[in-house]
Amino acid sequence: MGKLATIICFVITFLLLGGIAVLIAWLADKMKSPMFSIDQANINGYNFTADNHLNATFILEVRSHNRDSKYQIKYDLIVVSVYHSGYTLAYDTTLGPFTQHHGDDIVFTARPRARNVLIRNPELAGDIRNEARAEKLGLEVHVRAAVRYEVARWKHKSYVLRIICTPVFVGLSSGKGSQSTICDVDRF
Known part of the structure; x- marks a missing residue:
């Protein structure tokens, strides 16, 4: 025993x-999620017609900072969408792929385009007209990114990052710039 x-x-x-x-x-x-911000936001070709059709190209400078000291982040697919009051105005799916090393920043420019987007909600159309008269649109920017955290060549689990940046103010006149907006990041 x-x-x-x-x-x-x-x-x-x-x-x-x-x-x-x-x-x-x-x-x-x-693993730590990266930090995101919208450093600059501009608009080109803004036209909101009398029958509530929007045409515009939003130019968004997005910054991502990898806070993780061990993992590099590979961005496979990035989708940037522009919203106003929960209504989708424009999106850009032409971004990526990117690789972000430990402690590095990546700055990429997204150009979501609104092409003849009909704004059916009369309250939203009124809000957009009022903000256009004040020459400053208040927007919400959503970024979805399919990412992989990796160490050397060893692949780790893949995630989807959901980034929400609000409020993002875009000046309609050439002299008005935007302020940097810090974003909320969720990883799932």
């Missing part, structure tokens, strides 16, 4: 130490 007790004690100790090692590795391996 002494030999059996020693073996059982050894197995339990081995399992406990192995479990603690796995827990420490899991806690130390927590």
Whole structure:
């Protein structure tokens, strides 16, 4: 019985130490989401017709900062959408792929285009007209990115980042610039 007790004690100790090692590795391996901001926002070719059709090209300078010290982030697909009061005005799907190393910033320019977008909601159309008279549109920018966190050539789990930037103010006159907007980032 002494030999059996020693073996059982050894197995339990081995399992406990192995479990603690796995827990420490899991806690130390927590990946950080990147930080996003809209550094600059402009608009070209703005035209909102009397029958509520919008034409415009939104020019958005998006900055991403990789806060993770271990992982590089590979952006496979990026979609940037422009909203006003929950209504989609424009989107851009021509971005990516990008690779972002530890601590690096990536700045990319998105150009979502609204081509003859009909604004059916009369309240929203009125809001857009009022903001246009004040020469400053208040928008919400959504970014969705399919990403992979990697260490060297070892691939880690893939994620979808959902980034929401609000409010993003876009000046309609050439002299009015925008202020930087910090974005909220969710990873799932």
